[in-house]
Amino acid sequence: MARPGVVLALDIGGTTIKGSIFADGREVAGGHTAPTFSVSSRALDTVLAVLAKLAETARGLGLQPTAIGVGVPGLVDARRGVVVYAANLQWAHLPLAQLLETRFALPVSIDHDARAAARAEMALRSGAGDFVFVPIGTGISAAVVLGGQIIGGARGQAGELGHIPVVPGGEACPCGQFGCLEAYASGKGIRARYLAAGGRRARNAAEVAGLLGMDPVADRVWSDAVGALSTAVTTLTALLDPTDVILGGGLSAAGPLLLGPLRATVDDMLGWREPPTLALSRAGPRAGLLGAALLGAASGNPPELNPSTGAQ
Amino acid sequence: MARPGVVLALDIGGTTIKGSIFADGREVAGGHTAPTFSVSSRALDTVLAVLAKLAETARGLGLQPTAIGVGVPGLVDARRGVVVYAANLQWAHLPLAQLLETRFALPVSIDHDARAAARAEMALRSGAGDFVFVPIGTGISAAVVLGGQIIGGARGQAGELGHIPVVPGGEACPCGQFGCLEAYASGKGIRARYLAAGGRRARNAAEVAGLLGMDPVADRVWSDAVGALSTAVTTLTALLDPTDVILGGGLSAAGPLLLGPLRATVDDMLGWREPPTLALSRAGPRAGLLGAALLGAASGNPPELNPSTGAQ
Secondary structure, eight states: OOOOSEEEEEESSEEEEEEEEEEETTTEEEEEEEOOTTTTBBBHHHHHHHHHHHHHHHTTOOOOOOOEEESSSEEEEEEEEEEEEEGGGGGGOOOOHHHHHHOHHHHOOEHHHHHHHHHHHHHHHHOOOSEEEESSSSSOEEEEEHHHHEOHHHHHHHHOGHHHHHHGGGGGOOOOBBBBBBHHHSSHHHHHHHTTOOOOOOOOOOHHHTTTOOOHHHHHHHHHHHHHHHHHHHHHHHHOSSEEEEEEEEGGGGGGHHHHHHHHHHHHHTSSSSOOEEEEEESSGGGHHHHHEEEEEEEHGGGOOOOGGGGO | OOSSSHHHHEEEEESSEEEEETTTTEEEEEEEEEOOOTTTTHHHHHHHHHHHHHHHHHHHOOOOOEEEEEEESSSEEETTEEEEEGGEEEEEOOOOOHHHHHOOSSSEEEEEHHHHHHHHHHSSSSTSSSEEEBBBSSBBEEEEEEEEEEOTTTTTOOOOGSSSSTTTTTTTTTSSSBSBHHHHHHHHHHHHHHHHHOOOOOOSSHHHHHHTTHHHHHHHHHHHHHHHHHHHHHHHHHHHOOOOEEESSGGGGHHHHHHEEEEHHHHHHTTTSSOOOEOOSGGEEEEEEEHHHHHHHHHHHHHHOOOGGOOO
16 A cells, blocks of 8 residues: 555554554554653653664664654644644644654654544545544544545644534633533543543543443433534534545444444434435554555655665 | 626525626626515525526627526535525425526526635635635525635535534524524524514614624624634634635625624634634625626536627
């Protein structure tokens, strides 16, 4: 899928940072995952550490890295390689691409995590032309694909679905608004709301999902999440008329627990027009990583300039 | 602006239907406006009557019509020429283009009213590439323009901004949903909410605007409208990252009364990113009509096949 070369791919999430090595489009053994934040490190330190580890692993396998591809959750100006704002990472105006290029002496491509993941989804759905890909993890974002083109927006900041206000005057969000989708339906939001409502200890949204039907607090918080997502799906359908809305990210692992009630509510809300098909990501939880690899491969030095990559 | 020919242009609104004649891109004296509904006629009867009147006027001026262009508020499948659903007109699955072609023996192009109007706005703003045009009249819709392309969506049904839910469980909307933007911020919605809240008699939203600062009911209803619009503008900015959001339609005549508080609220909500520029339509209240003319001109028979049009 990717153009030849050895790409260090990074999928930065609010909870973990996943990294792996792709050689000539295939994943090489030796992926690496680290918690985004730890007692001793900021997110950027983790990024640098994971990349250093990947580069070392690659070289141990006799592979010389040719490019780095990174998916970042937040406002990303892909052209300039700058993370304009990423609430969950506490980054603002960070020239990430330049910083990594200097450190690793490799070409670096960064993009919004959902847009990176949408590259993987498009590669797996040939002919998919008008869809919205919605990864739900610690946060929520979206990649809008219209007429086969991934929409970046005027400043490369399209797709911030997590920060559309779905409950006026609702839960406070780190972005400064109230009632953002992310506060209700992201993994982080579901867990926080469950605990705040007096739920028993849950380490993550998956554990809240595991309590459905047995714990009324879990039921209520889940129902709020589905309601908020229904509003978001209805909104983007009314505005953009996609054929499909594809759910990805960690929360999509809830499968029918999420998709069933969401489909029922969206169909009900969109009775006045044909609703989009709701589906789960084909690329699955690794969409972001695969997308970062495709991103890196698209920017890497052409193989003819890198005889050492062994590209055919 | 339009290609040569004599176009009968129609801008169908929920309150009035405006029609005019454009010859070689310039408007010819002899426009005609009629109330969409009257005691004796349905919206379709009015459409036919206005077109017949325009054709007669054109011929009286020695001009032979070569095409018809129509902007319709609602879900429009422009390719098939079908109005899929238009709540304010009580139309569903109406093959309008075919019907008018048969009746008037002319090529007919129809499109969503906002997308038609956006053609006029683009013609007046050279270089405008990423903007959302939001006409606010009896209803509310939008034309999304990205990279200089007007976005139709997979089924030609993009741009239904009026039916994004901005207040969960809010006002009932004829579309079947609750809390649609249109129920709060359209001309029809503002008037209805003002009267329902015990306001004195107001014939339209402009009269409600005229009472601001003097009538607390008007103040509250207007503030709700601005709040609902702010949510909508914030939503489409987060999703699509346009440089400009352009307000048109009858309500945009309120000018600073609308734009001032809207700008303040949107800037506040979008503190986490650069807000779009909010501006009033350059094409003004005639954007829809001018857009319909451009639409008709784009579909009209090429002048070399119609020597009678006198096109050079």
